[in-house]
Amino acid sequence: MNAPVQLTDVQKVYGTGPGAVTxxxxxxYGFTEGSFTAVMGPSGSGKSTLLHCAAGLDTPSSGQVTLAGQSLLGLDETALTELRREHVAFVFQSFNLMPALTVRQNVVLPLTLAGKSPDESWVHEVISRVxxxxxxxxxxxxxxGGQQQRVAIARALAGRAAITFADEPTGALDTVTALEVLALLRDQSRALGQTIVMVTHDPVAASYADRVLFLVDxxxxxxxxxxxPETVAAELAHLSLSPATP
Structure with a gap:
């Protein structure tokens, strides 16, 4: 099966010598087309590093990452930016909204920068859904803050990117909105074949994914x-992890 995101023997080491941290x-691992994968693990387990390397935001110390069929080895920042703009959407804990723009303008900004015309009915739908x-x-x-996070989520969904990377996307949301957003992400994956990789601490959020990867060290x-939620919590307990309270 096609894997729009493929990591092959990816290592990331910070520092050198005795103080180096792996x-x-x-x-x-290959994240297959149309899959929705949650990545879980304790602080320091490598969840965010995995996401950043997979998205081309950080460079592995060794190994190879293939994103949307393109190896990231040797790509300069301009080529990486163009690749991400064409194929990737992000939802991070920092909202990265433009303060001078309205909600709608922020939502369609990536499309505008890419020279694409937004699908107005879809933009209206995702804004309504969040x-x-x-x-x-x-x-x-x-x-x-929660509303700003909703804007960031709508922005990620508006362009129907082939790949979405999300880092704790519902952490700043109330429970009802969080569940609506998770359902929307799941629907996007199933209906449009989007590949979604989501880092989360929440077993309930993880239960919306097709599969969960557990990282330790x-x-x-x-x-x-x-x-x-029950099987995820049980696995976390088996690994002696401490899930955050949903």
Whole structure:
């Protein structure tokens, strides 16, 4: 099966000598087309490093990453930026919204920068689904932190990117909105064949994914398919991890 995101023996080491820290210890894994994968593990397990290397935001110390069919080896920053702009969307804990732009303008900004015309009906739908239909003309300074996170999520969904990387995408949201956003991500994966990689601490959030990867000390130690909040929590307990309270 096609894997739009493929890591092959990816290692990431910070520092040199006796003080060197291995964040990723040789990960080989393919995130297949249309899959929704949650990545879990304790602080320092390498979750965010895996996501950053997979997205071309960080360079592995060794190994290879293939993104949307393109090896990242030797690509300069301009080529990486163009590749991400064409194929990738992001939802990070930092919202990265443009303060002078309205909600709608922020949502369609990546499309505008790529020279693409937004699908207005789809833009309206995703803004409505994240609960901001009444806020389309507001600027970030007029929104709460949770509302700004919803804008970032709508922005990621608006372009129907082939690959979405999400780092704790629902961490700043109330429970009802968080579940709506997770359902929207799951629907995107199933209906449009998007590949979604999501880092989370929350077993409930992870249960919306098709599978869950568990990382400990920079290595994949187990994998769960058809996860439920109960099976994810049980695996975390087995690994002696401490999941955050949903």
């Amino acid at each position: 964040a990723l210890g040789g990960i080989t 609960g901001l239909a009444e806020r389309v003309s507001h600027r970030p300074s007029e929104l709460s 920079g290595r994949i130690v187990s994998e769960s398919t058809h996860p439920t």
